[in-house]
Amino acid sequence: MNLNSHLVQRMLRLPPPLTRELTVDRDLRVPMRDGAVLLADRWTPKSGGDGLPTALLRIPYGRAGTTAGPMVRPLAERGFQVLIQSTRGTFGSDGPFDPLRREREDGLDTLEWVIKQPWFGESMILVGMSYLGFVQWAVADAVPPQVKAMIPAVSESALTLEFLRADGFSLETPFGWGVQVAGQERPFAMPRQMLGGKKLQRALHTLPLNQADTAAMGHRSDYIQNILAHDAGTPFWQGLDHRHRVADITVPVSTVGGWYDIFLPGQLRDYRTLQDAGRSPIRLTVGPWAHISMGVGQTAAAEALDFGLALARGEEPAERAPVRLFVMGEEQWRDFPSWPPPGYEPQRFHLQPGGALSAEAPAGSPSDGYRYDPADPTPALGGVRMAFGVKSGRVDNTSLEARPDVLTYTTPVLDEDVEVIGEVSAEIFFRSSLPYADVFVRLCDVDPRGRSTNICDGLTSLTGADETSMAEVRMWPTAYRFKRGHRIRVQVSSGAFPRYNRNPGTGEPRATATTLRAADQQVFHDPQHPSAVILPVRRNRPA
Structure with missing residues (x-):
C-alpha cells in the first residue's frame, strides 16, 4: 500500500485493518444479457478471502487510482472481499457509455453472476457514493436474497432529474460532470480536470449554451446536449427515474447525505418512502457536507463496516437511532426517530x-x-x-x-x-x-x-x-x-x-x-x- 493509501485511511478514521496483505484478480469478465461483457476486479485478503461477505461497487470512473482505491482497500482489509466493476462503456467494459440508462439491467445481471461464482460465500452488500449509489437504487427492489444491505451515499433514485427541473435548471453540476466523464480516460485526467476548472467556468458563459461543451473541451458531448435539450418531465429521461421502485425495497438501507449536497432533497424523499412503508432496519445520516466532502466517504465506509458487515454476517448492527443529523450552529450530532423529526x-x-x-x-x-x-x-x-x-x-x-x-x-x-x-x-x-x-x-x-x-x-x-x-x-x-x-x-x-x-x-x-x-x-x-x-x-x- 502506498503512502497516499495510508493517508486516506487515516483520514477515514476506520477501525484497524484485519490484514494489509491483499491480492487483486483483475479484468474478470462479467457477461450481460445482451452479450456485452463488463470488466471487474476482485480484491481479497491473500489468505482466507473465499467465502467472505462480498461488497459490490459498480463505478463509471475506473477500477483503480485515486477514485476507486480509497473505497475498495479499506473494505477489503476489514472483512470483505470486494468486487469493483466498470459500468458499461467505461474503462474496458463493452458498449457505449450512455450515463445512467443501463444500470438496472446490468446491475441485476451482475448480481446474478456474482452469486454463482465459486468464491462467493452466502452474502453481499451494495455500497458507494453518487453514481455508485444510484446503481443501487436502480436494482434494490429486485435484488436476490443474498444481498443483505445497501449503503448509498449522496445519491437518490432519480439522480439526474434534480438537475433538469423546468422550474430551476442546475447548469454547473451536470455540465461539469459531462466534461469530466468525457475526458476521464485520457492520460493525466485528474490533473487536467483540476487545472481546467477556470476554463470550464468560462465556458458556462457561452451563448448559445449548446456550444459550451465545445468551448470547454473542443468537441460536443451527447450527454451535455441532452441535458440542455430535455427537461426532467420529458419521456427522454423516463428510464432514469426509479422513484416508483423505492416503496418495494425490503433490503436494509443506510443512506448518507450532506446538507450541501445537490441530491439531498431526493435522498430524503427516498428515505421517507422507506420509512412510510415501514421498512426496517433503515438509517439516515446527514452531515455538514457537500457532495465530495471527506466526511461523506468516511461515514459511508463506517456504515459499510458497522451496518453492512454485521448484516452480511447474520448479526445485528450496533444499536442507534434511525436518523442521525449534524445540527449546524450547535455543531453537534443529534439522534432522532424519523425524518422529518417530530416536534x-x-x-x-x-x-x-x-x-x-x-x-x-x-x-x-x-x-x-x-x-x-x-x-x-x-x-x-x-x-x-x-x-x-x-x-x-x-x-x-x-x-x-x-x-x-x-x-x-x-x-x-x-x-x-x-x-x-x-x-x-x-x-x-x-x-x-x-x-x-x-x-x-x-x-x-x-x-x-x-x-x-x-x-x-x-x-x-x-x-x-x-x-x-x-x-x-x-x-x-x-x-x-x-x-x-x-x-x-x-x-x-x-x-x-x-x-x-x-x-x-x-x-x-x-x-x-x-x-x-x-x-x-x-x-x-x-x-x-x-x-x-x-x-x-x-x-x-x-x-
Missing part, C-alpha cells in the same frame, strides 16, 4: 419594510425592487456546488449581499435560540418587467460581528412573471440552531449563476438562447402579499 412546526417569518424580517404579519408598505441583468448575473457563492476549484458549503456572504441585485431581510437580535430542522420553503410575491424570471431565496445566519453565513437556498423559474404572483420556492432541507445574539436573514434575488442557469428573460430554449434582457424586479410584502420564508421551528425552547 418541529412550520413558522412563517415575513418580509417587512426596511429590510426587516419577523413572525409578525406585514403592514402596508411599498414593494422593494432591484434590477437583474443576465449579462452580469447574480453569482453563486458557496452552498450546493460540486465543481473543481469552487468553494461549497458555508461561506461569508458579505460580498454577495453588497450587490444591488440582492435584497436582504433580517430579524432583530434573537433573545433565545431558534432551532430549525426539516423542510424549508419560501413564498415570495413577485413581479418582473419581463414574462420570464427567476426567484432565488437563501436563508442565512448573521453572527454578532455581522458576518452572514448561508444555510440553505433554492430557486424557482416563473412564466408570466410580469403579473404579480406568488413564487413558491422549495429550499434545501436543513438542521440549524440560530444562537441567542444572532439574527436570521433571508436573501431574495433572481439568480445564482452558474449553479443555476441564468434566466435570459426571453423565454428562448436554454440550449439555443442568445439574447439577454435585463429586468426590473419587485418583491411585495404587505397584507395582501405576505411574502415569507417558512421554517420548521422546534416547538419548545431548545435546552
Whole structure:
C-alpha cells in the first residue's frame, strides 16, 4: 500500500485493518444479457478471502487510482472481499457509455453472476457514493436474497432529474460532470480536470449554451446536449427515474447525505418512502457536507463496516437511532426517530419594510425592487456546488449581499435560540418587467460581528412573471440552531449563476438562447402579499 493509501485511511478514521496483505484478480469478465461483457476486479485478503461477505461497487470512473482505491482497500482489509466493476462503456467494459440508462439491467445481471461464482460465500452488500449509489437504487427492489444491505451515499433514485427541473435548471453540476466523464480516460485526467476548472467556468458563459461543451473541451458531448435539450418531465429521461421502485425495497438501507449536497432533497424523499412503508432496519445520516466532502466517504465506509458487515454476517448492527443529523450552529450530532423529526412546526417569518424580517404579519408598505441583468448575473457563492476549484458549503456572504441585485431581510437580535430542522420553503410575491424570471431565496445566519453565513437556498423559474404572483420556492432541507445574539436573514434575488442557469428573460430554449434582457424586479410584502420564508421551528425552547 502506498503512502497516499495510508493517508486516506487515516483520514477515514476506520477501525484497524484485519490484514494489509491483499491480492487483486483483475479484468474478470462479467457477461450481460445482451452479450456485452463488463470488466471487474476482485480484491481479497491473500489468505482466507473465499467465502467472505462480498461488497459490490459498480463505478463509471475506473477500477483503480485515486477514485476507486480509497473505497475498495479499506473494505477489503476489514472483512470483505470486494468486487469493483466498470459500468458499461467505461474503462474496458463493452458498449457505449450512455450515463445512467443501463444500470438496472446490468446491475441485476451482475448480481446474478456474482452469486454463482465459486468464491462467493452466502452474502453481499451494495455500497458507494453518487453514481455508485444510484446503481443501487436502480436494482434494490429486485435484488436476490443474498444481498443483505445497501449503503448509498449522496445519491437518490432519480439522480439526474434534480438537475433538469423546468422550474430551476442546475447548469454547473451536470455540465461539469459531462466534461469530466468525457475526458476521464485520457492520460493525466485528474490533473487536467483540476487545472481546467477556470476554463470550464468560462465556458458556462457561452451563448448559445449548446456550444459550451465545445468551448470547454473542443468537441460536443451527447450527454451535455441532452441535458440542455430535455427537461426532467420529458419521456427522454423516463428510464432514469426509479422513484416508483423505492416503496418495494425490503433490503436494509443506510443512506448518507450532506446538507450541501445537490441530491439531498431526493435522498430524503427516498428515505421517507422507506420509512412510510415501514421498512426496517433503515438509517439516515446527514452531515455538514457537500457532495465530495471527506466526511461523506468516511461515514459511508463506517456504515459499510458497522451496518453492512454485521448484516452480511447474520448479526445485528450496533444499536442507534434511525436518523442521525449534524445540527449546524450547535455543531453537534443529534439522534432522532424519523425524518422529518417530530416536534418541529412550520413558522412563517415575513418580509417587512426596511429590510426587516419577523413572525409578525406585514403592514402596508411599498414593494422593494432591484434590477437583474443576465449579462452580469447574480453569482453563486458557496452552498450546493460540486465543481473543481469552487468553494461549497458555508461561506461569508458579505460580498454577495453588497450587490444591488440582492435584497436582504433580517430579524432583530434573537433573545433565545431558534432551532430549525426539516423542510424549508419560501413564498415570495413577485413581479418582473419581463414574462420570464427567476426567484432565488437563501436563508442565512448573521453572527454578532455581522458576518452572514448561508444555510440553505433554492430557486424557482416563473412564466408570466410580469403579473404579480406568488413564487413558491422549495429550499434545501436543513438542521440549524440560530444562537441567542444572532439574527436570521433571508436573501431574495433572481439568480445564482452558474449553479443555476441564468434566466435570459426571453423565454428562448436554454440550449439555443442568445439574447439577454435585463429586468426590473419587485418583491411585495404587505397584507395582501405576505411574502415569507417558512421554517420548521422546534416547538419548545431548545435546552
